[in-house]
Amino acid sequence: MKTYEIAAIPGDGIGKEVVPEAVRVLHEMEKIHGDLKFEFTEFPWSSEYYLEHEQMMPDDGLETLKTFDAIFLGAVGNPEIVPDHISLWELLINIRRNFEQVINIRPARAFQGLRSKLANPEDFDLIVVRENSEGEYSEVGGTIYQGEEKIAIQNAIFSRKGTERAMHYAFELAKSRGKKVTSATKSNGIYHSMPFWDGVFHDLSNQYPDVETEQMHIDALAASFVTKPESFDTIVASNLFGDILTDIGAAIMGSVGIAPAANININGKYPSMFEPVHGSAPDIVGKGIANPIGQIWTAKMMLDHFGETDMGDRLLSAIEAVIRKGVVTTDIGGKATTTEVTDEIIRQIAEET
Numbered sequence: 001m002k003t004y005e006i007a008a009i010p011g012d013g014i015g016k017e018v019v020p021e022a023v024r025v026l027h028e029m030e031k032i033h034g035d036l037k038f039e040f041t042e043f044p045w046s047s048e049y050y051l052e053h054e055q056m057m058p059d060d061g062l063e064t065l066k067t068f069d070a071i072f073l074g075a076v077g078n079p080e081i082v083p084d085h086i087s088l089w090e091l092l093i094n095i096r097r098n099f100e101q102v103i104n105i106r107p108a109r110a111f112q113g114l115r116s117k118l119a120n121p122e123d124f125d126l127i128v129v130r131e132n133s134e135g136e137y138s139e140v141g142g143t144i145y146q147g148e149e150k151i152a153i154q155n156a157i158f159s160r161k162g163t164e165r166a167m168h169y170a171f172e173l174a175k176s177r178g179k180k181v182t183s184a185t186k187s188n189g190i191y192h193s194m195p196f197w198d199g200v201f202h203d204l205s206n207q208y209p210d211v212e213t214e215q216m217h218i219d220a221l222a223a224s225f226v227t228k229p230e231s232f233d234t235i236v237a238s239n240l241f242g243d244i245l246t247d248i249g250a251a252i253m254g255s256v257g258i259a260p261a262a263n264i265n266i267n268g269k270y271p272s273m274f275e276p277v278h279g280s281a282p283d284i285v286g287k288g289i290a291n292p293i294g295q296i297w298t299a300k301m302m303l304d305h306f307g308e309t310d311m312g313d314r315l316l317s318a319i320e321a322v323i324r325k326g327v328v329t330t331d332i333g334g335k336a337t338t339t340e341v342t343d344e345i346i347r348q349i350a351e352e353t
Contacts, residue, residue, distance in 0.1 A: 003037040004306060007068040007271070012046045012087070014290035015074020021292040022072070022122065022299045028346045029303070029311050032353050038158060041068070047078040047087050056090035062098050066270060070302055071095065073275035078282055081276060085335060092275075099270035101263035102162065103169050104130040104242060106277060106299075108229070108249030108259065112157060112324040115326040115333055116254050124229035129173060131166035131241025132263060137195075137239045158193045158238070163200045169266065170236035171208045178233030180212040181205075184221050184241040198240025199237065216228065223246060250277050255331045256292030260298035262305065274302040288337040291329040293319060318348040 026038045034176040034335040043064075045057045058064075065071060076092045077084050095101070109125040110116065167183075174181045185200045187194035198215060198266035205213045216224065217239050224231065225248045237245055259277035278292030284290055297319060303312035327344040328334030336344070 001035050001037055003039055004069045005039050005041070005067070006302075007065050007071045008030030008042045009045055009071065009091075010042065010074040011076045011091075011280065012048075012078045013075055013282045013285050014278075015046075015076070015280055017285070017288075017290045017338055018276070018292045018295040019072065021072040021223045021338060022295040024342055025296050025315070025345055025349070026266055026299055028349055029315065032314070032349065035182060035306075036311070040072070045091055046076075047082040050087065050090075051083050056087060056094070062095070065095065065099070068271050070271050070305065071273040072080055072299070072302065073273055075276070075278065075280040077280050080282065093137075095273055096263050099265055099273070100133070100267065101265050101270070101273055102131070102133040102165055103260060103264040103266060104132040104246075105173075105260045105264065106130070106242075106249060106259065107301075108246070108253050111253070111258075111320060111323045113326060114258075114328075116252060116253045118226065118229075118252055122228075122230045124232070124252075125178075126229060126232040126249065127173065128246045129166060129170040129234060129236045129268070130246065131162060131237070131239050133212075133239075134162045136146055137243075155194070156193050156238075158196055160200065163197060164204060165266070167201055167204045167236050169264075171204065171211055174211050174234040175208070179210060180214075180233040181208075182221070182232055182235045183213070183215045184218050184237035184245065185215050186218045186236060186241075188217060193238075201236075212218075218244075221245065225249065226252060237335050246277065255291060256294075257329070257331045258293040258297065260294055261299050262298070262301045274298045274305070288339070289330050290310040290338045291331050292338050292342050293323075293328075295340070314349060314352060317352060318345050321348045321352075 009014040029037055050056050071116040079086045107127040110123045134157040136156045138157045141153045143152050170181050185194050185198050187198050229252055242269045256278045261275055261277050263273040265272045276298050278294050300312045300315045327336050
């Protein structure tokens, strides 16, 4: 029997509600496969944990996580009790950086039965590959002077190695999809880093002659995500641009509550981390209306990462069927509770077996 050891970190807010639902679904997948087992170890690291321990995870937290096959995260952040820059940098970004999770991937697609926010929605199926370790999200910089003369300086870091790494990943992914890569740039306004980015993209595109390429400035690209998302397949973007585009991608699907994400370690040295795009949503905690689909679709991405693509496809098929039936939470026009949506997905999995 093949066993996957998974570290579960429900985190804050609705993370504590949707992670157990996705775990239930994965245990159902075990029954179908028959020779597959998921062993979950849960960690209580969260904003509440910070209030008690004055840190988001213990000193040996990263050393503990290193032993797992994957990390399954719910949501991080509760600014009412811990500032976001502490909760995010000490937990989420801490894991990403130390475990060399240099690629972030987030898909967006149209679902039959799900009302899109678009005026004239067409079928779309795109994926954003985001450079996840450098770029605009850098700690390099500082402040000088005081009072009205105070100045903040924020430096972006773009290395040839990091940029090539993200672009190679995007090109390889595109080879198995629609064979088109769009590069997000802003070289008409950002003087150094974006022309550098464009140059690397041009160099690498020559290595993939069978993949169609295009470059778009981020403002035009963001607009096109809304007006014609069906024109995209694989998009490669810097840390900041990718972050923005993927939230737009979640919105055009109908709700941020259904969007998944993966933080990938490409060298196999450390575990990768899988998390939904949505936040902790403290305003709906305890109401039973949190959408579990984002966390469950994230589980599908984790299955794919393990090489269990057949299981992943079955899970996505069940999600699609449940959305078509309209058994969904209020954020996407339904009346079902969190548990009812999960129950229906589990029933659908059993029916399709």
